[in-house]
Amino acid sequence: MTGRPHRLGRVGALACAVGALTVVVAALPWLRGDDPARSVLRARLEDREIDPAALAAVRSELHLAGNPLQGAADWLIAAARGDFGTSWVAGVPVRDLLLPAAGASASLAAAASVVAVVVGVALVAPVAWALSGERRSPGRCARGVRVAGAVVAALSEVALAAALLILVGVRWRLVPVAGWFGPSYMLLPALALGVPTGGLFARLVVIAADVTAEEPWVRTWRAVGCGRITLTAGIVRRAVTVAVPQVAVLFAGLLGGAVVVEQMFAVPGLGRLSLQAALAQDLPVVQGCVLTLVLAGTAAGASGIVAQRVMLGAAGAAATLVPAAPARSLRPRRRTPLVMAAVLTAPILAGLLRDPHGVRLEQRLSVPSWAYPLGTDPVGRDVLARFGHGAVLTIGLAAAVTAAGLLVGLVVGLRGSAARVGVVDILNALPFVLIGLTIAAVLGPGLVSAAISAALVACVPIVVHTRSLAAEVRASGYHQAAVLAGAGAGWILRRHLLPAVIGPVLAYAVTRVPSTALAIAALGFLGIGAGHDTPEWGAELSVALDYLERAPTLAAAPVLGLILLGVLAGFAPAELGQRPAD
Amino acid sequence: MTLLTAAGVTKRYPAARRHPLGRRPVRTVLDAVDLAVSAGERLGIVGGSGAGKSTLLRLLLAVEAPDAGEVRFRGRLLRPAAPGRLRWFRREVQFVAQDPYAAFSPRMTVRDVVSEPLRCLRVPGDHPRRIDESLRAVQLDPALASRLPSTLSGGQRQRLALARALAPRPAVLVADEPISALDAPVRVAVLDLLREVTVATGSALVLVAHDLAAVRRACTRVVVLDQGRVVESGPVDQVFRTPRSAAARNLIEAIPRLPSGVTR
Numbered sequence: 001m002t003g004r005p006h007r008l009g010r011v012g013a014l015a016c017a018v019g020a021l022t023v024v025v026a027a028l029p030w031l032r033g034d035d036p037a038r039s040v041l042r043a044r045l046e047d048r049e050i051d052p053a054a055l056a057a058v059r060s061e062l063h064l065a066g067n068p069l070q071g072a073a074d075w076l077i078a079a080a081r082g083d084f085g086t087s088w089v090a091g092v093p094v095r096d097l098l099l100p101a102a103g104a105s106a107s108l109a110a111a112a113s114v115v116a117v118v119v120g121v122a123l124v125a126p127v128a129w130a131l132s133g134e135r136r137s138p139g140r141c142a143r144g145v146r147v148a149g150a151v152v153a154a155l156s157e158v159a160l161a162a163a164l165l166i167l168v169g170v171r172w173r174l175v176p177v178a179g180w181f182g183p184s185y186m187l188l189p190a191l192a193l194g195v196p197t198g199g200l201f202a203r204l205v206v207i208a209a210d211v212t213a214e215e216p217w218v219r220t221w222r223a224v225g226c227g228r229i230t231l232t233a234g235i236v237r238r239a240v241t242v243a244v245p246q247v248a249v250l251f252a253g254l255l256g257g258a259v260v261v262e263q264m265f266a267v268p269g270l271g272r273l274s275l276q277a278a279l280a281q282d283l284p285v286v287q288g289c290v291l292t293l294v295l296a297g298t299a300a301g302a303s304g305i306v307a308q309r310v311m312l313g314a315a316g317a318a319a320t321l322v323p324a325a326p327a328r329s330l331r332p333r334r335r336t337p338l339v340m341a342a343v344l345t346a347p348i349l350a351g352l353l354r355d356p357h358g359v360r361l362e363q364r365l366s367v368p369s370w371a372y373p374l375g376t377d378p379v380g381r382d383v384l385a386r387f388g389h390g391a392v393l394t395i396g397l398a399a400a401v402t403a404a405g406l407l408v409g410l411v412v413g414l415r416g417s418a419a420r421v422g423v424v425d426i427l428n429a430l431p432f433v434l435i436g437l438t439i440a441a442v443l444g445p446g447l448v449s450a451a452i453s454a455a456l457v458a459c460v461p462i463v464v465h466t467r468s469l470a471a472e473v474r475a476s477g478y479h480q481a482a483v484l485a486g487a488g489a490g491w492i493l494r495r496h497l498l499p500a501v502i503g504p505v506l507a508y509a510v511t512r513v514p515s516t517a518l519a520i521a522a523l524g525f526l527g528i529g530a531g532h533d534t535p536e537w538g539a540e541l542s543v544a545l546d547y548l549e550r551a552p553t554l555a556a557a558p559v560l561g562l563i564l565l566g567v568l569a570g571f572a573p574a575e576l577g578q579r580p581a582d
Numbered sequence: 583m584t585l586l587t588a589a590g591v592t593k594r595y596p597a598a599r600r601h602p603l604g605r606r607p608v609r610t611v612l613d614a615v616d617l618a619v620s621a622g623e624r625l626g627i628v629g630g631s632g633a634g635k636s637t638l639l640r641l642l643l644a645v646e647a648p649d650a651g652e653v654r655f656r657g658r659l660l661r662p663a664a665p666g667r668l669r670w671f672r673r674e675v676q677f678v679a680q681d682p683y684a685a686f687s688p689r690m691t692v693r694d695v696v697s698e699p700l701r702c703l704r705v706p707g708d709h710p711r712r713i714d715e716s717l718r719a720v721q722l723d724p725a726l727a728s729r730l731p732s733t734l735s736g737g738q739r740q741r742l743a744l745a746r747a748l749a750p751r752p753a754v755l756v757a758d759e760p761i762s763a764l765d766a767p768v769r770v771a772v773l774d775l776l777r778e779v780t781v782a783t784g785s786a787l788v789l790v791a792h793d794l795a796a797v798r799r800a801c802t803r804v805v806v807l808d809q810g811r812v813v814e815s816g817p818v819d820q821v822f823r824t825p826r827s828a829a830a831r832n833l834i835e836a837i838p839r840l841p842s843g844v845t846r
Contacts, residue, residue: 485703
């Protein structure tokens, strides 16, 4: 008995959200709370004295407006004409920096898409084949492929990129590791970016295929003696159709989510450009990059929805086909994640008992020994100790951030249709690192910026999950009965919505902690999270990569930790996120 | 005395666009429907799928507003409003849900379910006693009060839905296809119970069904809807014996019967 959301309303809300985001981007230089001209001088001159004459000169040189409204309006008008202003640091037009970077990013994204599709097909095909069979329970092979898919999807880009860099690039010297001078330079970044995306793509399609295989037409086709290949193709086609909007967003993420990979392999793309600009507080460049990536993401998302409508027709697209939230993931043996958690916990506990700050320059970069089981870092600090303390910092911060996200998620998610579209959906589609970059550009790099951006991002899936659970309650017969029994909004919230939502959302939030920790580590790696002296996994990894040639084992601890954490994040929903059957 | 009236109610919904940029066509679901429910009366509303039964029900329950015409209860105009402003109406008109398997929160006990309208509608009086009374009225053992609805059978759940509706002692009970999710023997029992309970409590009954036989078993008067219009109305036996509209004849023919000559 609830009204259907009006389509114009949806499009309007989305347009409003994109518009609002654009205005925020346009106002970035003023959001920092001090005079942009002063920021420019600081960016250019570092620590030198700033005198009023220099400020006035900068203002007239860059045409900086006196107040934020005027400034934002000026920037938007210029941006609409394709003029993104002048870089505060390099002094050249931002457009001249953006175009080549966008080219590099686009070709990297294209190569990564190819990798993702190959990985995705390899993972989906055996599962779909098993689903088209007569047997109710899938065979061991299909099960193995499912687990492999979950693991691949859970690989963090930071960890995978570092592992590829260490093994393929440095150890075996098969392909060049840094730069952008030809197709061979593209291989490692494309793999690092494409493989996890392929895993996620496969996961979305497999979830859709599971639902599809239960549909009545599959039985009908089987009953009329349809060949197994035809049936497999039918299931895959329908599953892909259903998953298309999410897949489109995934591929948009290849463009914007590439910051880590571009930084690690020194690819001169949009991500690296925006990172360097954010670190140098060169806001016009950040503005240009963010706007480009937001527009590309929106275009990809919109084309996904259009593609689905075209593939399904109006009637099919109107029906809700598959839950958008990760409703079902595979259920491995209960032992596997527990074993992995134990493997992860043991060295963390061991490290916590040791001193992470003691500098012993005479012992720098030593190989693993009894005294230092994981060796020492470039200033002779105990790597095992830093691993343990870093875990507490990274995972503890992630837990705190997730708790904040849980509160926000419940408040926003339980509100009615107003929260249905808009900021949340935009945040959902934006690559995480991009949000971190923007916030670091405004607030300056540091653990606080990282925590704020992680909180912003962590609450999004919780909002989405809460929202879909609440929508389920609102569509239920007992909600309708309560309304007709005269229940007010407060009663329904207390007696029906909260009891139905709180348990599953809490469990879901717990499963999000590892991925939030990965995100915080990624920011730390990029230098916009924890400082380099803080024992934090991402920051540690970033230091370790500088010493790859001399001490390859240095990177092993954070890389393995991040991989384990990622795989745990991939398994966790199966263990905890399942809603108890009503 | 007339309690619930609908006068010339019309409801239109936007239909699906033919192509993405086209104008949204409008579908008239109810077309100038008149209806009156008197105290103690048992009225059946029948019609095939898409006849507008459920929409009419939503208008009668003040969940939606008609595009034209008006719905009144005891002479007062009804419009959808905040729960507090409709409390007077909800105390007098209660709803029996369609699907007894979905009608109860999986987290609320039988007692919570029956007490929900009493508490939400701020019904004065001794609630525990009323809950007991309501459960007894539908032949449910009050000892079940601490159980979860999921442990009850389909027929017991439908009784529970009825007990919940009876708890505030309404003047009108509105039931939307209350038997469509039940087995045949349970259906008859629920229909008989609906009839007996309304006779015993003196409340009126509005029973919506696509099955004329169900209405015949429980009601005295029937309104036949077809494509949003009232095509026939009158005493249920008269409509059953001498249907004047094609829609009513179709509904009667749709009632399954054993072929003559078949013996059990």
